[in-house]
Amino acid sequence: MKKYLLMLVLILSAALLVTACGGKQNVQDKEGENAGQTANFPVTVKDANGRDITIDQVPQRIVSVTPSNTEILFALGLADQIVGVTSNDDYPAEAKDKEKVGDWNLNAEKIVSLEPDLVVAMQSANGTQIPELEKLGLKVLTVEAQSVEDIYESIRTIGTATGKTAEAEQLISQTQAKLQAVQDKVAAISQENRKRVFMEISTQPLYTVSKGSLQHQILEMAGGINVVQEEQPWMEYNDEAVLRDNPDAIIVTYPGAKLESIAARPGWNQIQAVKDGKIILDIDANILVRPTSRVADGVEAVARFLYPELFQ
Amino acid sequence: MVAGKEFIGWRARLGIAMLVLCLIWLITVIISIAFGGTSIPATTAWGMLLYKIPYIGPELIEPFWSKTTEIILYQIRLPRLLLGSLVGASLGVAGATFQGLLRNPLADPYTIGVSSGAAVGAVIAILLQGIGQGIGMVPIFALVGAMLTITLVYQLARIGGRVAVETLILSGVIVGSFMTSILSFLLTKSYDNLQQVIYWLMGSLSLRSWEHVVFSFPYLIAGMLIIWFFARDLNALALGEDTAQHLGVEVERVKTLLLFLASLITALAVSVSGTIGFVGLTVPHVVRMVLGPDHRVLIPVSALTGSIFLILADTIARTSIAPSELPVGVVTAFVGAPFFAYLLRAKKKSMSV
Numbered sequence: 102m103k104k105y106l107l108m109l110v111l112i113l114s115a116a117l118l119v120t121a122c123g124g125k126q127n128v129q130d131k132e133g134e135n136a137g138q139t140a141n142f143p144v145t146v147k148d149a150n151g152r153d154i155t156i157d158q159v160p161q162r163i164v165s166v167t168p169s170n171t172e173i174l175f176a177l178g179l180a181d182q183i184v185g186v187t188s189n190d191d192y193p194a195e196a197k198d199k200e201k202v203g204d205w206n207l208n209a210e211k212i213v214s215l216e217p218d219l220v221v222a223m224q225s226a227n228g229t230q231i232p233e234l235e236k237l238g239l240k241v242l243t244v245e246a247q248s249v250e251d252i253y254e255s256i257r258t259i260g261t262a263t264g265k266t267a268e269a270e271q272l273i274s275q276t277q278a279k280l281q282a283v284q285d286k287v288a289a290i291s292q293e294n295r296k297r298v299f300m301e302i303s304t305q306p307l308y309t310v311s312k313g314s315l316q317h318q319i320l321e322m323a324g325g326i327n328v329v330q331e332e333q334p335w336m337e338y339n340d341e342a343v344l345r346d347n348p349d350a351i352i353v354t355y356p357g358a359k360l361e362s363i364a365a366r367p368g369w370n371q372i373q374a375v376k377d378g379k380i381i382l383d384i385d386a387n388i389l390v391r392p393t394s395r396v397a398d399g400v401e402a403v404a405r406f407l408y409p410e411l412f413q
Numbered sequence: 414m415v416a417g418k419e420f421i422g423w424r425a426r427l428g429i430a431m432l433v434l435c436l437i438w439l440i441t442v443i444i445s446i447a448f449g450g451t452s453i454p455a456t457t458a459w460g461m462l463l464y465k466i467p468y469i470g471p472e473l474i475e476p477f478w479s480k481t482t483e484i485i486l487y488q489i490r491l492p493r494l495l496l497g498s499l500v501g502a503s504l505g506v507a508g509a510t511f512q513g514l515l516r517n518p519l520a521d522p523y524t525i526g527v528s529s530g531a532a533v534g535a536v537i538a539i540l541l542q543g544i545g546q547g548i549g550m551v552p553i554f555a556l557v558g559a560m561l562t563i564t565l566v567y568q569l570a571r572i573g574g575r576v577a578v579e580t581l582i583l584s585g586v587i588v589g590s591f592m593t594s595i596l597s598f599l600l601t602k603s604y605d606n607l608q609q610v611i612y613w614l615m616g617s618l619s620l621r622s623w624e625h626v627v628f629s630f631p632y633l634i635a636g637m638l639i640i641w642f643f644a645r646d647l648n649a650l651a652l653g654e655d656t657a658q659h660l661g662v663e664v665e666r667v668k669t670l671l672l673f674l675a676s677l678i679t680a681l682a683v684s685v686s687g688t689i690g691f692v693g694l695t696v697p698h699v700v701r702m703v704l705g706p707d708h709r710v711l712i713p714v715s716a717l718t719g720s721i722f723l724i725l726a727d728t729i730a731r732t733s734i735a736p737s738e739l740p741v742g743v744v745t746a747f748v749g750a751p752f753f754a755y756l757l758r759a760k761k762k763s764m765s766v
Contacts, residue, residue: 208450
């Protein structure tokens with residue numbers, strides 16, 4: 102199922118990329134005619150499931166039901182249009198002042214009562230709830246992203262749907278520039294000097310990231326090498342396998358982890374990362390997990406941790 | 414009360430109980446409809462409820478509510494209430510049937526493994542068709558899961574052409590644990606959707622629409638009615654299978670049919686609401702304590718009681734931590750378990766006196 106979904110997302114994003122590249126010229130032309138914002142409505146965008154979503158007017162009341170989309174909406178300058186977020190949405194700080202519509206489990210009544218003209222959702226987080234929200238007559242825009250390219254597409258889609266195309270392109274190019282700066286720094290590191298990294302996203306069970314996940318891509322962009330190279334984005338991992346992999350660095354993303362308890366795991370004192378104390382516990386997990394423009398901060402934070410000498 | 418039931422005929426007992434419970438059900442609905450994730454004045458909610466009474470409603474009341482309130486009440490609260498009502502009734506009846514059939518007070522869709530089997534089927538369907546594709550194949554897979562489980566349990570307990578009741582419960586527990594392990598396995602394979610699937614498993618009536626009500630209504634009602642139709646056979650079975658056989662009950666046939674029907678309504682309830690525990694176990698016990706073990710009374714009264722119980726539990730679930738909400742399964746267990754314990758103690762005391 103996951104592979105299928107991933108493939109679907111990839112094909113979709115490829116398709117979107119093609120149409121987006123083709124369409125960009127048009128958008129820019131229209132911007133020239135009419136300084137940007139309202140001219141293009143109604144607009145039609147493709148959602149994460151490949152469906153056409155038509156938005157008739159510039160949305161004035163937006164409810165965001167995932168932290169990542171809330172971040173993107175704020176970054177596009179839509180603070181005034183956002184009328185509802187979830188209690189998990191903590192960035193930017195202003196998001197906390199917005200009305201709450203539930204957590205991972207959404208409160209449909211609350212959403213309807215806010216009378217939104219657009220609900221922005223994420224397939225992997227709200228999948229089961231989206232069709233039910235649509236049945237209530239809500240306009241739902243669903244995005245999905247498990248790679249940097251997907252993130253750009255999400256930003257572009259949300260930007261188009263909210264009349265912020267120019268802001269979206271700007272946000273994308275800022276992110277690209279930031280990422281490029283980090284990648285330029287780490288490019289000089291030779292293959293044999295690259296740090297081999299293990300990313301621990303949960304303990305008991307021990308879960309890690311691998312190919313197909315945003316976190317895997319972040320590790321690579323930051324000049325690291327993921328010691329886990331499986332065809333599965335997230336997976337339960339055997340602790341003996343970590344001993345065998347012997348990573349140079351360990352990134353722990355869940356809260357409450359303790360250095361001593363990791364070092365005290367049987368045999369883990371043999372691991373290079375533990376010997377060197379190259380374990381980071383206080384990295385802001387949100388910049389590694391949420392598919393937003395802050396992914397560039399995530400890549401930089403990882404690069405800084407792996408190669409502090411490059412950032413002096 | 415206990416003495417009384419010996420003297421009043423089952424029809425009278427059923428009639429009185431149903432009348433009282435229908436009233437309580439109505440009051441429960443009227444109270445629950447006024448509570449939700451957003452505050453709608455109770456008078457507005459009641460007015461809107463009244464408005465929906467065919468023919469006389471529109472005569473009595475002029476709509477004075479907004480479009481938004483209309484969606485909240487008619488498309489969110491009302492279907493949810495009715496679905497809770499249906500699911501509660503089904504679980505109550507399924508519990509009463511399993512308990513009567515297996516002559517074991519601990520039998521219910523959970524302990525017999527059927528709920529877990531249905532859940533395995535449902536989760537497979539959800540993962541196959543992708544998260545968020547509506548009902549789709551879920552009920553069919555849930556039904557297959559439930560049937561497979563009950564067949565397995567039944568075959569496992571079958572020794573020399575006879576099914577011993579004690580073995581049936583035991584094999585129910587075994588197959589149930591096996592199904593639970595499959596569930597856990599499936600969950601580790603669906604890391605990216607873990608939260609949604611787990612929440613669904615805990616049992617919830619949130620974000621259900623008329624589609625769920627309309628879909629499950631005919632099967633659940635038909636299933637419950639047919640079970641009720643076999644209430645006399647259940648009574649005979651309570652005397653022991655040999656006695657039932659002598660009384661002219663086709664024991665194996667009736668047993669198979671009733672196991673099938675009870676599994677069917679369980680599977681449907683699971684496919685629209687996830688696994689909600691403790692309704693099937695608690696409700697028939699309470700009813701039996703008050704009205705006696707006659708299944709002709711027990712089955713319909715368990716349906717109404719289960720219905721009321723689940724509506725109330727769901728009202729607690731959606732209001733206690735608003736705007737978020739609890740899985741209703743958590744509430745039923747949290748309220749049900751201590752209540753059940755209290756009942757057991759109370760009964761023990763009165764019996765020892």
